Amino acid sequence: MLMPALSRLRPFAALAATGLALAACDREETPPPASPAEPAAAPPAAAPAPVLTPALDREGLLEALAQAASAYAAGAAAEGQDALVGRQFSIRSAFGCAGPDPRPAEAAEATGDGLARWSRDETRQTIRLTLNPGDWSDSALVAGATDGRWEAVEGFWIPRPWMTGDGCPGIRPDPLAGPATPSPQTAGLAAVFESGGSRLGRRNGRAYSYTVRGEGDAPPARPADGWRVLMEGRFVAFPDGRAIRCRAAGPDQRPVCVAAVQMDRVAFLTADGATLGEWRTG
Template sequence: MPDRAVNASAARPPMRLLMLAGAAGLAVAACGDRRPSSDPEPLQPAAPPAGPLADPVLDRAAILAAVDEAASRTAAGLPPPSVDPLANRRFRMRIAFGCLGPEPAPPKDVVDAGAPRWSRGPDGRSIRLRFTPADWTGGDATGPAVEGFERVGGVWVNQPWMRAEGCPTPGLPVLDAFALPAPPPVALALLQAEGASRLGRADDRAFTLTLRGQGDEPAPAPAQGYRLVLEGRLTPWAGGRVIRCRVSRADARPPCAVGVALDRLAYEDGATGETLSEWRPG
């Protein structure tokens, strides 16, 4: 019987060859399974634009919050910041008025300059809005006059404890309110440098507007009063500060005035926000 025995080492390929063949097969399989991906590469976020972002316009709430801080520091005897962060910031202050109806003429010993008002015309059919800046060229409740400005006008910020721009909740009638002690004043000082715009000058004409009804109808009374709108830039005016406060008595909040340079003054309807009239430099 012939010998059928086979030399195993001769019939079996060397182990090194098997390993190489296996590696090659894996490489081929990997290449065969690789398919182009349908998902795009993730986008990198765009770089932010160069340069600082524009500062937002400061509204009534922001200005009154800054006044509160300045009054607190003054009352505590603390020095103001070495650099005023409010300097040259844009602002827009709205002052609601006439919320309880037409305002009668104040008593003779009450000066109404610096506060907007509205009243009926002599015929009872038209409505007249009027605002005259107070004359603070010689000084105001927060201190003496400062150098560098030809004129300083003043406007009182009514309800300085209220951040909202609309009318307050009705309270005492206006006639009774005149007899009450005046609240701690907060005001805007309208600054006019030599040769600057005459907008808001204390010695100029008043800002007046007459409203008439349709046809023979009388002008309707406003549903929520009117608003005086003052826009411009906060301006350092007393020792490099935008807000100047003065301690008048230890048990009361110091009065404060905010230095501003106006570039727009307007009347708005208190209910709709519609601009009724406006004034600009020039």
């Protein structure tokens, strides 16, 4: 009795197996999971902007000269590389803050004392501005320190080194006290010219000179705040590698200190910075 029942079940089992096989064929395969996207590479860091060292001004120069004078007086030896060597400078100094040079204009030009001066030409009704560098080639401050490298050294003084500003002094002389004797010059720039090098810019005893004329027939007047002399260039080194050299006759005298430079520009300016006359080496 059981055999007929089993015979009736076989067709249904075969049909079920066929359906399962068809279902397996119709089922889509699941794709593998996508790999995560790699993060974009970060852009390279920007190079830092170069730090530009500003040109040394009058205040900075006087500070450097004062430090060199102090070290020289104390007998302290300089160590390390001199950061001043190669640095640019732009130095302004006031002149013409008081009466004119009592000497004639021609005599003022002929004297190479390294100071800016002014004089009045009564015949031509003009004012002459002059700056004649001093010949420091054989001075005690420079002689023996050049090691034969320099053919000539022309000197420029920085007047009133106790004033860091480039304006005229506020102290007015007492007319009843008579003329006061100026203090000796103790701060300067030594423009050097290498042996066999270019002589461009070398003055050879010739003064920088500019003539101020009046308007119309009126003679020019000295401005109340004077004029300015501008000196620009870069510092170079003495043979010992230092930009500044100091000397003093004794321990109770203020050392005289000068910086070795290559002078690129000298100019006469008004007090508010307008250029009257200029001389460039290039």
